[in-house]
Amino acid sequence: MSRAFDASVVGAGPNGLAAAVVLARAGLRVQVLERAATIGGGTRTAELTLPGFRHDICSAVHPMAMASGFFRRWGLEQRVEMIVPEVSYAHPVDGGTAGVAYRDLDRTVEGLGVDGATWRRMFGRLVELEDEISQFTLSPILQVPRHPGAVVEFGLRILAQGGPWWDAGLETREARALLAGVMAHAIRPMPSLSASAAGLTLAVHGHGRGWALPRGGSQSIADALAADLVAHGGVIETDSEVTDLGQLDADVALLDVTPRQLISIAGDRLPAGYRRRLERFRYGGGASKVDFALSGPVPWSVQELAASPTVHLGGDRADVARAEHDVARGRHSDDPFVLVVQPSVVDDTRAPAGQHSLWAYAHVPSGSTRDMTEVITAQIERFAPGFRELVLASHSFSADELEEHDPNYIGGDIASGAPSLTQLVARPVLSTDPWRTPAKGVYLASSSVPPGPSVHGMGGAYAARSALRHEFGITTLPALGPDRKATA
Ligand SMILES: Cc1cc2nc3c(=O)[nH]c(=O)nc-3n(C[C@H](O)[C@H](O)[C@H](O)COP(=O)(O)OP(=O)(O)OC[C@H]3O[C@@H](n4cnc5c(N)ncnc54)[C@H](O)[C@@H]3O)c2cc1C
Incomplete structure (x- = not known):
C-alpha cells in the first residue's frame, strides 16, 4: 500500500525534531505528529504568569546544545542567538559568600x-x-x-x-x-x-x-528546527496524540517517547523479551517547577549572583548531598536543592523593562503532587532577603503536573529515565544500536536512548542515522548546515 510519508516522527521535542530534520534533509517525506498544541516538548516557552513575562517551561540553559555535534553541524548559533554569559553558575552558602564559576x-x-x-x-x-x-x-x-x-x-x-x-x-x-x-x-x-x-x-x-541561553527562550531552538524541517518538505501536525502505530501513514516510525509509552504504542509488534527488558527501565526522582514574575532584580546577598543566570541553592555540599539522598529514598527534603535561572539578567525579551522573570525547580520524589512555591520562595529568600516582596505572580508545576504537560517526564523525571551508570550504558537496553527496536521500522528517538537527557538533539540524530541505514539504505548523512554545504 502506498503511504503518504516515508517516515513518521512521534513527538516534536528537540530529539524528535532533530530526527525529522536529518530524515527530511536526506530527501525523505517526513511527518511529525505532536500531542500538544505547540511544538518543542522540553523546549517550550510561554507567558505562564503575566503578559510580557516569557518563561521556559522546561529547559532554560544549554551547555549541551552548544557541545552537541548535531547542533554544531546544523549551525545552531547561526540560526538562534545563543547568549553566552560571563558567569556560568554560582552557589551561595550561608554567611554571605558564594562560589562562582566564571566562563x-x-x-x-x-x-x-x-x-x-x-x-x-x-x-x-x-x-x-x-x-x-x-x-x-x-x-x-x-x-x-x-x-x-x-x-x-x-x-x-x-x-x-x-x-x-x-x-x-x-x-x-x-x-x-x-x-x-x-x-x-x-x-x-x-x-x-x-x-x-x-x-x-x-x-x-x-x-x-x-552555559548559553537562547534569546527569546528555548522555544527559539524548537522553532528554528521546525522552520528547517518545513523548508525541507516536512509536515508538522500538533494536537495529534499517537496511541497506536496503526495511526501512522508511513512504514517507518521514530518515536520521541520513553520506553513506557513505546510499550503501549507499539504493543504486540515488540517481541515479549524486548518488552520485558523495557519494563525494567527505571525512572528517576522528579522536579517541581515554579516560575515567577518579579517587579525587579533579585536582591542577592552576594553581588556576583546578580550577573549569574544560573544559581544553585541548598547550602553547603553536605546539605546538598543530604537533600539528594532524601529524594533518592522517596522523601521530600526539608531543605531541597533548588536550581534557579534568571534569564532576564542577560536577555531583555523575557520580561518588561526593569522587571524580571525567574525559573526555579526543586528536586522532589518521583510523582510528588506538592506545590513547591513556598519552599522554593523560602530557599531563595534565604540567600536574597526581600525576594518575596518582588513577586508579582507565580505559576507552579508539581512533579506529576510536569508529566501531564509532557508525558516523557514520568513522575516529573526530567531525564526521561534515571541517569544511573547502568542506565547510561544500557539505555533503554544494552545494544550497539539502541535506537533500533526489534519491531520492523520502529525506532526510539528520545532522551531515553543514548546519549541521554538534555537538549542536544543527538538521540534523535542517531535514531535517524540508524533508520536511514536500515530502512532506506542511506549510509552517508546529509548536509545539515544552513549553507547546505557542510556534510555530517
Ligand atoms: C523542568 C525541566 C527543566 C529542564 N532544564 C533543562 C535545561 O536547562 N537544559 C537542558 O539541556 N535540559 C533541560 N531539561 C531536559 C530537557 O528538556 C530534555 O532532556 C529534552 O527536552 C528531551 O528532549 P526529547 O525530544 O527527548 O523529549 P521532549 O522534549 O520531552 O519531547 C517529547 C515530545 O513528544 C511528545 N509526545 C510524547 N508522547 C506523544 C504521543 N504519544 N503522541 C504525540 N506526541 C507525543 C511530547 O508532547 C513532547 O512534545 C529540563 C527538563 C525539565 C522538565
Whole structure:
C-alpha cells in the first residue's frame, strides 16, 4: 500500500525534531505528529504568569546544545542567538559568600582563594580537551572512543569526585558547594559516579563553550528546527496524540517517547523479551517547577549572583548531598536543592523593562503532587532577603503536573529515565544500536536512548542515522548546515 510519508516522527521535542530534520534533509517525506498544541516538548516557552513575562517551561540553559555535534553541524548559533554569559553558575552558602564559576577559568581560580589551584588542576586540562570529552559523552557508550587519552583523564577525575573520598580535594565551603551544585543536576545520590560524571561534564562546558541561553527562550531552538524541517518538505501536525502505530501513514516510525509509552504504542509488534527488558527501565526522582514574575532584580546577598543566570541553592555540599539522598529514598527534603535561572539578567525579551522573570525547580520524589512555591520562595529568600516582596505572580508545576504537560517526564523525571551508570550504558537496553527496536521500522528517538537527557538533539540524530541505514539504505548523512554545504 502506498503511504503518504516515508517516515513518521512521534513527538516534536528537540530529539524528535532533530530526527525529522536529518530524515527530511536526506530527501525523505517526513511527518511529525505532536500531542500538544505547540511544538518543542522540553523546549517550550510561554507567558505562564503575566503578559510580557516569557518563561521556559522546561529547559532554560544549554551547555549541551552548544557541545552537541548535531547542533554544531546544523549551525545552531547561526540560526538562534545563543547568549553566552560571563558567569556560568554560582552557589551561595550561608554567611554571605558564594562560589562562582566564571566562563573564564582564571577568574574562577582567582575567586576561589586557597581552592583556586585545586580547581585549576581539576579542570584546566579537561577544558583543553572539551571537544574530545563532548565527542565521548555525546556518543553511544559502547562505541570505541575516538580520543582514548581524553577519556582516561576524564574518567580519573570522575572517579576522584565520585565516591566517599571526594572530601580529599577541595577545602573551602564555597568551592565544595560549587562542585556539589553542578553534580546535583543529575538528581542522583551524592557522591556517586553518575552525579560526578554529569557534574564534571557540565563544569567543563562552564569553562568552555559556556552555559548559553537562547534569546527569546528555548522555544527559539524548537522553532528554528521546525522552520528547517518545513523548508525541507516536512509536515508538522500538533494536537495529534499517537496511541497506536496503526495511526501512522508511513512504514517507518521514530518515536520521541520513553520506553513506557513505546510499550503501549507499539504493543504486540515488540517481541515479549524486548518488552520485558523495557519494563525494567527505571525512572528517576522528579522536579517541581515554579516560575515567577518579579517587579525587579533579585536582591542577592552576594553581588556576583546578580550577573549569574544560573544559581544553585541548598547550602553547603553536605546539605546538598543530604537533600539528594532524601529524594533518592522517596522523601521530600526539608531543605531541597533548588536550581534557579534568571534569564532576564542577560536577555531583555523575557520580561518588561526593569522587571524580571525567574525559573526555579526543586528536586522532589518521583510523582510528588506538592506545590513547591513556598519552599522554593523560602530557599531563595534565604540567600536574597526581600525576594518575596518582588513577586508579582507565580505559576507552579508539581512533579506529576510536569508529566501531564509532557508525558516523557514520568513522575516529573526530567531525564526521561534515571541517569544511573547502568542506565547510561544500557539505555533503554544494552545494544550497539539502541535506537533500533526489534519491531520492523520502529525506532526510539528520545532522551531515553543514548546519549541521554538534555537538549542536544543527538538521540534523535542517531535514531535517524540508524533508520536511514536500515530502512532506506542511506549510509552517508546529509548536509545539515544552513549553507547546505557542510556534510555530517
Ligand atoms: C523542568 C525541566 C527543566 C529542564 N532544564 C533543562 C535545561 O536547562 N537544559 C537542558 O539541556 N535540559 C533541560 N531539561 C531536559 C530537557 O528538556 C530534555 O532532556 C529534552 O527536552 C528531551 O528532549 P526529547 O525530544 O527527548 O523529549 P521532549 O522534549 O520531552 O519531547 C517529547 C515530545 O513528544 C511528545 N509526545 C510524547 N508522547 C506523544 C504521543 N504519544 N503522541 C504525540 N506526541 C507525543 C511530547 O508532547 C513532547 O512534545 C529540563 C527538563 C525539565 C522538565
